[in-house]
Amino acid sequence: MWKTSIAAMLLGASLLAHAQQRPAQQVVQWQLQVMQDGQQIDSFEGTTTVGQARTDTHHRVVQHNVGCKDQPAGSIDLSRTLTVSPLRVDPEGVMLSIETQETLEDATAQRTDIGCKLPPQPRQVSASHPGLVVPPDQWASWTIIERNPNLVYRVHASAVNGNGGANGNAASAANGNASGNAASAAHGNTNGNAAGNSN
Template sequence: MLKHGLAVLLASIALAAHAQSPAPASVAWEIQVVRDGQTIDTFQQRTTVGQTRTDTHRYPSAVPVGCGNAARVVPTERSRSVTVAPLTVDASANTVSLALDVQETLDDENATRGDPCVPASPRQIVASHPGLSVGSDAWTDWTLVEQHPHLVYRVRAHVAKD
């Protein structure tokens, strides 16, 4: 009986301690995609610490194909995806750590083509950041491509208020 009572007491203490632990923080984040100094896209969401969110934006593009009298512009679609996972919140330092994965398809104006009558292949950009530290609503720049084009993801995040 004593063993059973002790087991119940220990289980009750463990449950009470677990019940008192705060729920994971919700992080409000925003990402601006800046190409050659101009903001071309924005992602904005709330994600709970320990969770992951993926958003994909699609946008129209036009690709020149053919030569001479047969030359024409063909409409196509490109995409940009971001996956954001808030890892930690440091309330004392007022910072949030985010894991980021991005995939982007761009028209590559600088691509060399073997055949000028065939469209250039789009450029694929895939990048990951294992833990970008972002301070309280201050923008933090993450450069993906240095030039042709200069591509920067500007990130800010904070603990969301209910």
């Protein structure tokens, strides 16, 4: 019985040590607003573990009246692909790596020599920020295009608490199992010895 007790205690100690040594994976909850000429035109949000990345693509198909008869035609897919990767969390805030690729349309209307409307020309815009720091409880801004149009990303991010509780539960379970097994084994040994002496 003592062998069972020792084995249970060693197993419990091993589980406890593993729970304490395993690094907690920090999780970041973030929100990104796309601002064009001062107006919000799109938004992204997610919950991403530090060191991992999340990619989302939004599509918005627009159509314009073109030609001399001013009829609907010339559809353009104004897609926006965003990749967000939390790099670290510290007292200064959350650091994010952000990559974006946008399809924008030319704001200037084009016409033919005889005055017929032409569809706006799409253009690709790519940008990346290696480490945008979002202060605690604040919004950080990143300007993608200065003008024509003015395109700004506003970002909010915060660490999600809760992983420590998982480790704490593992440690508590390990302690509980070790204590319970040891107590059961000791109780069994005590009863066995008492019974043997009485006989």
